[in-house]
Amino acid sequence: xxxxxxxxxxxxxxxxxxxxxxxxxxxxxxxxxxxxxxxxxxxxxxxxxxxxxxxxxxxxxxxxxxxxxxxxxxxxxxxxxxxxxxxxxxxxxxxxxxxxxxxxxxxxxxxxxxxxxxxxxxxxxxxxxxxxxxxxxxxxxxxxxxxxxxxxxxxxxxxxxxxxxxxxxxxxxxxxxxxxxxxxxxxxxxxxxxxxxxxxxxxxxxxxxxxxxxxxxxxxxxx
Amino acid sequence: xxxxxxxxxxxxxxxxxxxxxxxxxxxxxxxxxxxxxxxxxxxxxxxxxxxxxxxxxxxxxxxxxxxxxxxxxxxxxxxxxxxxxxxxxxxxxxxxxxxxxxxxxxxxxxxxxxxxxxxxxxxxxxxxxxxxxxxxxxxxxxxxxxxxxxxxxxxxxxxxxxxxxxxxxxxxxxxxxxxxxxxxxxxxxxxxxxxxxxxxxxxxxxxxxxxxxxxxxxxxxxxxxxxxxxxxxxxxxxxxxxxxxxxxxxxxxxxxxxxxxxxxxxxxxxxxxxxxxxxxxxxxxxxxxxxxxxxxxxxxxxxxxxxxxxxxxxxxxxxxxxxxxxxxxxxxxxxxxxxxxxxxxxxxxxxxxxxxxxxxxxxxxxxxxxxxxxxxxxxxxxxx
Ligand SMILES: Nc1ncnc2c1ncn2[C@@H]1O[C@H](COP(=O)(O)OP(=O)(O)O)[C@@H](O)[C@H]1O
Ligand SMILES: [Mg+2]
Numbered sequence: 368x369x370x371x372x373x374x375x376x377x378x379x380x381x382x383x384x385x386x387x388x389x390x391x392x393x394x395x396x397x398x399x400x401x402x403x404x405x406x407x408x409x410x411x412x413x414x415x416x417x418x419x420x421x422x423x424x425x426x427x428x429x430x431x432x433x434x435x436x437x438x439x440x441x442x443x444x445x446x447x448x449x450x451x452x453x454x455x456x457x458x459x460x461x462x463x464x465x466x467x468x469x470x471x472x473x474x475x476x477x478x479x480x481x482x483x484x485x486x487x488x489x490x491x492x493x494x495x496x497x498x499x500x501x502x503x504x505x506x507x508x509x510x511x512x513x514x515x516x517x518x519x520x521x522x523x524x525x526x527x528x529x530x531x532x533x534x535x536x537x538x539x540x541x542x543x544x545x546x547x548x549x550x551x552x553x554x555x556x557x558x559x560x561x562x563x564x565x566x567x568x569x570x571x572x573x574x575x576x577x578x579x580x581x582x583x584x585x586x587x588x589x590x
Numbered sequence: 591x592x593x594x595x596x597x598x599x600x601x602x603x604x605x606x607x608x609x610x611x612x613x614x615x616x617x618x619x620x621x622x623x624x625x626x627x628x629x630x631x632x633x634x635x636x637x638x639x640x641x642x643x644x645x646x647x648x649x650x651x652x653x654x655x656x657x658x659x660x661x662x663x664x665x666x667x668x669x670x671x672x673x674x675x676x677x678x679x680x681x682x683x684x685x686x687x688x689x690x691x692x693x694x695x696x697x698x699x700x701x702x703x704x705x706x707x708x709x710x711x712x713x714x715x716x717x718x719x720x721x722x723x724x725x726x727x728x729x730x731x732x733x734x735x736x737x738x739x740x741x742x743x744x745x746x747x748x749x750x751x752x753x754x755x756x757x758x759x760x761x762x763x764x765x766x767x768x769x770x771x772x773x774x775x776x777x778x779x780x781x782x783x784x785x786x787x788x789x790x791x792x793x794x795x796x797x798x799x800x801x802x803x804x805x806x807x808x809x810x811x812x813x814x815x816x817x818x819x820x821x822x823x824x825x826x827x828x829x830x831x832x833x834x835x836x837x838x839x840x841x842x843x844x845x846x847x848x849x850x851x852x853x854x855x856x857x858x859x860x861x862x863x864x865x866x867x868x869x870x871x872x873x874x875x876x877x878x879x880x881x882x883x884x885x886x887x888x889x890x891x892x893x894x895x896x897x898x899x900x901x902x903x904x905x906x907x908x909x910x911x912x913x914x915x916x917x918x919x920x921x922x923x924x925x926x927x928x929x930x931x932x933x934x935x936x937x938x939x940x941x942x943x944x945x946x947x948x949x950x951x952x953x954x955x956x957x958x959x960x961x962x963x964x965x966x967x968x969x970x971x972x973x974x
Contacts, residue, residue, distance in 0.1 A: 484679075
């Protein structure tokens with residue numbers, strides 16, 4: 368056990384691991400690139416849905432139940448399914464990652480919108496704001512802390528799951544896991560897993576910190 | 591200025607909130623809509639700025655049917671203050687106040703300059719403008735709510751229980767300031783409250799509503815107190831109706847005489863002529879005196895005359911300098927006459943209702959006499 372840890376430490380800190388076209392540096396960037404693209408696409412789909420449901424109050428049932436649906440979704444199964452349908456490309460990976468991210472964003476966006484004080488929305492209308500002004504000048508800014516939480520959760524989930532890109536022979540940190548498994552190289556498998564975990568936790572802390580900084584003047588109830 | 595013509599509002603769930611309302615609110619002055627909770631005051635108010643659409647009937651503001659105007663534009667032209675203020679928590683106080691000017695496209699600089707001006711108008715410091723609403727007290731938030739409604743200088747102001755959520759001391763303060771502001775601005779204000787005392791304090795006219803959205807009576811407070819249209823209104827006005835009427839009348843018209851000279855009681859004054867205390871020359875003791883101005887009410891005069899060892903109240907001018915004294919009997923006489931005149935005025939103004947008037951007349955006068963006697967009784971046998 369101790370030896371394993373020493374080997375792992377050596378693997379993670381070896382300079383040759385970090386450079387080169389299949390070094391950790393490149394894999395990390397690939398991993399981030401997959402994750403970022405998937406999250407952006409998911410946001411582009413989920414935000415309008417969440418905002419619309421929140422603003423109109425219609426379809427709340429969908430927004431609330433989407434998250435449990437999201438948790439039940441078998442990601443690898445989805446990759447295989449889309450892979451079979453579309454052939455070898457990144458598409459199935461992105462489809463799976465986006466499908467994973469959408470529910471968290473929709474649910475949190477809706478929750479943020481639903482938490483906006485009715486009196487405040489009423490006052491906004493009463494001062495003469497049109498519906499889009501109420502949405503963009505009042506509801507959206509007030510829901511923003513929760514919307515950002517949704518985006519952060521989605522990104523973390525996507526980062527943790529983007530290892531599946533390697534499963535269909537693409538890059539990212541998953542490479543180490545799947546290559547390690549194929550080569551029965553436990554240190555490499557562990558190294559890949561640790562890198563994914565550290566990346567996810569680091570991003571989470573970074574974004575949570577940014578959120579706190581951004582909304583520091585908010586009343587405790589809305590922050 | 592604001593006209594309701596056979597306005598009816600039934601909500602989709604079948605609740606009739608406003609029943610066949612016809613009401614004319616003249617330009618300038620405060621009309622208070624009063625009644626117990628759920629009697630349709632808020633709905634009535636919100637139909638004026640189209641936050642609620644009437645089921646039938648017409649509402650006109652400045653002669654124009656509100657339903658023929660763009661709702662958002664209409665609302666920008668009407669100030670709206672709600673309970674709990676409804677301020678935008680993510681915007682500074684200054685930006686909250688600048689809301690309507692910004693919607694009207696004044697530009698950020700001009701809107702902020704106007705907002706800064708209004709901070710002062712509603713009695714807030716410039717420093718408060720930089721804060722966020724949750725950093726202010728409830729009373730201060732209400733002030734911001736009023737400032738926000740006034741920002742684009744609308745001729746009409748709608749206020750829905752704006753002072754309902756603040757403590758009584760602050761409420762009185764805010765009411766005073768609203769009256770002061772209104773003297774300066776002369777807006778047409780529609781004010782909703784369930785508090786009859788607030789209605790009497792603020793209203794130039796009071797419209798009393800009954801559950802089911804029925805308007806029962808709309809009259810100036812003096813008339814309402816002297817001659818409630820029916821038992822419901824009388825009941826709503828409460829047992830102290832007579833005293834409330836006294837609280838509405840100033841004492842400027844009360845005759846005054848010279849302060850007593852050389853008797854047992856001496857009125858002490860400071861060098862500027864401001865009354866300080868009654869001195870009993872027999873026992874060499876002093877009783878502090880609270881002098882009254884012409885704008886003070888008959889009720890406070892009655893109260894002072896009872897508290898005064900001489901039965902005299904000290905009258906002062908605007909600067910607090912003694913102008914004379916008035917005795918208890920004169921105050922009582924005036925109080926009695928007030929109730930009788932208030933009733934008679936209404937009789938003349940409305941002969942169609944003579945029968946009802948006769949009914950209401952008696953209790954009003956009775957209440958007044960009772961009130962005077964009650965105050966007298968509490969006083970007991972002091973020196974005459
Ligand atoms: N949006 C609504 N839908 C259904 N009923 C309503 C609605 N708003 C108010 N009501 C009902 O209409 C009546 C009058 O309400 P409201 O005007 O708010 O009274 P008030 O302001 O005098 O307390 C009440 O019975 C209330 O329950
Ligand atoms: Mg109400």
